[in-house]
Amino acid sequence: MRLFLALTSVTLRGILRDRMLRAILGTVLLLILLVPVFSMFSMRQVQELAITITLSAISFFLLVMSLLLGSSSVWRDIERRYTSSILTLPVSRRAYILGKFSGIAIFIVCCGLFLFLVSVPVIMFAASSYPSDVPVHWLNIALAIGADILKYLLVAALALLFSTISTSFFLPFFATIAVYLAGSASQEVFEYVSGQFGTELQPASVAVIKGVYYILPNFSAFNLKVPAIYGLSHSPGGLALTTLYGVIYVVILLVLAIKIFSRRQLP
Amino acid sequence: MKSESIHSIEISSLSKTYKGRKGKAVEALSELSLTIQNGEICGFLGPNGAGKSTTIKILMGLITATSGTATLCGLPVTDPGARKRVGYLPENPSLFDYLTAREYLALCGRAFAMDGESILRESQRVLELLDLREAADRPVRGYSKGMVQRLGLARTLLHDPDVFILDEPMSGLDPVGRALVKDILKDLKSRGKTVFFSTHITADVEVVCDRVAVIVGGRLRSVDVVDELLESGIEGYDIQVKNCAPALYAGLTSSPKASDITEIYVPRDRFNEFLAHLGKNGGDIHLIEPKRKDLEAFFLDILGKG
Numbered sequence: 414m415r416l417f418l419a420l421t422s423v424t425l426r427g428i429l430r431d432r433m434l435r436a437i438l439g440t441v442l443l444l445i446l447l448v449p450v451f452s453m454f455s456m457r458q459v460q461e462l463a464i465t466i467t468l469s470a471i472s473f474f475l476l477v478m479s480l481l482l483g484s485s486s487v488w489r490d491i492e493r494r495y496t497s498s499i500l501t502l503p504v505s506r507r508a509y510i511l512g513k514f515s516g517i518a519i520f521i522v523c524c525g526l527f528l529f530l531v532s533v534p535v536i537m538f539a540a541s542s543y544p545s546d547v548p549v550h551w552l553n554i555a556l557a558i559g560a561d562i563l564k565y566l567l568v569a570a571l572a573l574l575f576s577t578i579s580t581s582f583f584l585p586f587f588a589t590i591a592v593y594l595a596g597s598a599s600q601e602v603f604e605y606v607s608g609q610f611g612t613e614l615q616p617a618s619v620a621v622i623k624g625v626y627y628i629l630p631n632f633s634a635f636n637l638k639v640p641a642i643y644g645l646s647h648s649p650g651g652l653a654l655t656t657l658y659g660v661i662y663v664v665i666l667l668v669l670a671i672k673i674f675s676r677r678q679l680p
Numbered sequence: 681m682k683s684e685s686i687h688s689i690e691i692s693s694l695s696k697t698y699k700g701r702k703g704k705a706v707e708a709l710s711e712l713s714l715t716i717q718n719g720e721i722c723g724f725l726g727p728n729g730a731g732k733s734t735t736i737k738i739l740m741g742l743i744t745a746t747s748g749t750a751t752l753c754g755l756p757v758t759d760p761g762a763r764k765r766v767g768y769l770p771e772n773p774s775l776f777d778y779l780t781a782r783e784y785l786a787l788c789g790r791a792f793a794m795d796g797e798s799i800l801r802e803s804q805r806v807l808e809l810l811d812l813r814e815a816a817d818r819p820v821r822g823y824s825k826g827m828v829q830r831l832g833l834a835r836t837l838l839h840d841p842d843v844f845i846l847d848e849p850m851s852g853l854d855p856v857g858r859a860l861v862k863d864i865l866k867d868l869k870s871r872g873k874t875v876f877f878s879t880h881i882t883a884d885v886e887v888v889c890d891r892v893a894v895i896v897g898g899r900l901r902s903v904d905v906v907d908e909l910l911e912s913g914i915e916g917y918d919i920q921v922k923n924c925a926p927a928l929y930a931g932l933t934s935s936p937k938a939s940d941i942t943e944i945y946v947p948r949d950r951f952n953e954f955l956a957h958l959g960k961n962g963g964d965i966h967l968i969e970p971k972r973k974d975l976e977a978f979f980l981d982i983l984g985k986g
Contacts, residue, residue, distance in 0.1 A: 419790040423776060423783075430778045430819075494774035498832075501740040501768045502791035505760045679742040 416504065417512055424516025428482060438524065441474040445531055449539040460547070463539030464554060464642045467532040472561045472638075474528065475521055476593075479565040482517045483572025484585035487674065492580070496679050506675045510577070514667060517569050525562040529555060550644040556652065557641035563659040564635035568593055570666040571630070577674040592629060599626045600633040630662050686754035688843045688874035689716035689739065694748035696734050696898075708734045709898045712748070716876050718842075721869050723885035723906075724878040725979060726895040732878035733771055735895070736847045740768050753843060764792065767836030771847040771878075773828055777821035781812055781831050784820065785838055792839040799838075806834040810860070825852040833861065844868060846877035850884055862887055882975040886910070892975070894982050901982050906975070913973035916947040919954070924963030929954075941966055 428434060445467055452463040487510070490496050500509060533551070540549055571592055575585035603626040605611070611619050634655050640647055691714045700706040709731045716722050726732045737743045739750055741757050755762035775784055782803055789799035807813045810830040820828065829852045836844055849865075850858050865888045868875055879885060885892050886906065893903045920943045921929075932954075933945040946954045958965070 415790050415793075419787050423779065423787055426783070427776065427778050493777075494770070495776055497740075497742060497770045498773060498775050498835075499787075499791075500742060501763060501770065502788055503760045503763045503793075504791050676744075678744065679737075 417508055417515070420499075420504070420508060420512025421515045421519065424486075424513050425519060428516065428520045434478070434481070437474065437477060441470055441528070442531065444470045445528065445535055448532075448535050449542065452539045453542075457543070458545070459543035460536070460540035460545040460549065461642050463536050464549070465638070467536055468554070468557055468561075468638050468641060471525065471528045471532065471558055475525060475561055475565040476568065478524060479517070479521055479569035480572055480586060480589055480593075482520065483569035484576055484582060484589060486513050486517065486573050487576040487670075488579045488581065488585065489576075491677075491679060494680055500679065507671045510573070510667065510671050510674055514570060514573055514670075517573070518566050521565055521569060522562055525558050525565075529558045547644045550641065553637070553641040553644060553647070556647065557637040560635040560637045560655065563656065564632055567630055567632070567635075567659055567663055567666070570663045570670070574666045574670040574673070577670045577677065593632060595625075596629045596632040598633075599629050600631055602626065631658070634658060686718075687715050687751075688718050688720075688753060689714070689845075689876055690751045691715070691735070691739075692749050694735065694738060694750055695746045696731075696738065696743070697746045707898055709738075709745070712895070712898075712900050714893055714900060714903065716843075716874060718874055719872040720890045721865065721875040721877075721888055723889040723892040724876060724895065725880065725882065725885055725892055725975075726878070727880060727983065730895045731898040732895060733847055734898075736768075736845055736878060739845060740766075740770075765842045767839070767841040767844045769829075769832045769836045769844075769846040769849055771851060772825075773832030773835075775820050775828060775831060775835075778819055780819055781807060781816045781823075781834070784831065785835060788835050788838055794839055802838050802840075803834075806837045809837065809864075810834045826854055826857050829853055830857060830860075833864070837864070842873060844873060844875040844877070846875065848879060849877055850879065850881060882979050886975045894979060896983060904978075909975070909978060910972060913978060914948055914970045915973065916945055916971050917951055918967075918969045918971055919944050919946055920966040920968075921958065922964040922966050924958065925961060928957055928961055928963065945971070 448463050448466050448470075451466055452459045455462040490499075490513075496509075500506065532554075536549060536554070568589060572585050572589040575588045579585050602622060606614060606619050606622050637647070639645065691712055694709055694712040695707070696709040698706045698708055712731070712735060724732050724735070734743070738745050739752060739757050740763065741760065744758070750757045752762040753765050776787075779787070785803040785806070786799050789802065794802065803816075804813075807816045810833055812827065812830055812834060815823065815827060820831065823831065829849075833846075833849065836846065849861050853861060862884070865875060865877075869888065869890075875888075889906050891903060892906050892909070894901045920937055920941050922940050924942060924944075929942070929944045932950075935943050937943045944954075
């Protein structure tokens with residue numbers, strides 16, 4: 414456990430000492446602080462727009478972070494030969510991958526929580542300038558950010574998996590973006606082919622599309638922005654299933670990453 | 681606790697084949713078998729690309745062998761626990777450059793299951809030993825190549841392991857650093873530690889090693905006791921004599937050294953005969969110095985370039 418914590422701490426230190434990541438965080442913070450100004454462009458839905466922009470900014474930041482950190486995690490350590498200094502200690506490759514992921518995960522979770530805390534006074538300020546009929550549902554906003562955090566942990570795990578088989582930044586980065594885009598649209602495509610349009614397609618094509626739908630992570634399941642903006646209620650069962658789905662998917666991706674990395678020949 | 685019956689390093693029929701360009705198989709190691717006894721210092725000598733680093737990477741679990749087995753302290757090298765009693769220095773170590781030396785050593789200490797107090801104490805000891813105390817709280821990215829090499833060595837010494845595996849330990853060091861490393865190796869030898877180090881500098885092997893294994897083209901070509909090798913390489917003796925009649929060394933190469941001292945080169949096969957003549961006819965021996973092939977000459981012989 415001490416070793417796992419040490420590996421997590423080393424990954425976290427690497428992230429926190431990266432100037433580029435700090436600059437991105439600074440930019441997003443600035444964007445969130447400017448939310449009251451942007452919200453003024455909507456004459457009647459200032460509060461709703463403030464929540465939308467804030468959640469979108471947080472979501473975009475977490476996406477960029479999970480993509481960058483996951484994609485550059487393992488292959489960069491191999492390329493810089495950090496692996497030869499860490500994996501020649503009594504450290505298993507499993508511990509290394511888990512330590513790496515947990516460092517990234519802690520950073521993503523902390524950033525999500527920090528940005529939520531920053532967004533609270535910003536949304537309150539924006540909402541007070543033009544009060545809405547719908548009260549601000551803070552729990553829904555927190556749930557939306559929580560679901561986003563889980564979604565981007567999944568993205569990070571996916572990028573880390575690609576990173577274990579890659580020798581450069583490009584494969585993990587672009588493959589993760591491709592899966593992210595496909596996974597974000599898969600629910601709509603599934604519903605489309607499951608309806609009237611599906612009867613016009615070859616059964617084999619429908620089966621392939623449905624097969625891909627089940628394999629790809631369904632990122633749209635984590636989108637809880639609309640209930641957060643308009644104060645709609647959630648089904649606790651649905652939330653629990655989404656959480657379970659995310660956690661199981663992350664575990665599967667990490668197991669695959671460990672399997673692949675354990676077989677990898679290192680410089 | 682060191683078990684005397686278990687060899688520190690045991691390599692048996694180790695082979696490694698890479699896929700080269702166009703899928704062509706490249707044999708980096710072929711049927712390598714080598715045993716390193718407890719408490720010995722063994723040099724692993726070979727030209728560039730001979731397979732030294734490949735062997736060491738297999739021992740440290742970075743790459744897997746195509747066939748054959750290897751153990752460290754009795755445990756298979758595929759088991760991370762095998763590295764608990766091993767201090768490893770990679771060739772041109774690349775350490776987390778955003779960490780300070782102290783942070784890096786703390787990470788290593790935790791990996792070796794050292795307690796917090798021991799990590800602090802031992803980190804301080806090795807940082808002082810390797811003259812890194814002043815730089816200990818600076819990020820590694822600001823270190824020179826020699827400082828990184830010394831930090832790599834500090835890591836190997838941190839947990840006082842029984843076995844040291846060093847890949848080109850003198851690489852990137854200035855003469856002071858090289859002398860320091862040699863002193864450390866001698867100290868390890870005096871403390872009964874096992875050291876297996878690769879190098880292509882024969883002089884390093886001569887100074888510190890008990891045995892030398894020579895690898896060429898992925899095949900182990902010889903394993904010799906360094907002292908025996910050097911002894912067998914004696915070709916003759918430079919003998920400085922006083923008050924010796926010139927007739928006694930007629931036919932031998934000689935040169936005057938001082939007014940009454942002459943240096944004579946006596947081939948090995950005529951050494952006893954010459955001493956017998958000298959004893960019978962008078963003359964004092966001032967100095968006898970064996971002239972021998974150095975390890976480099978042996979190495980070049982093995983390579984077929986001598």
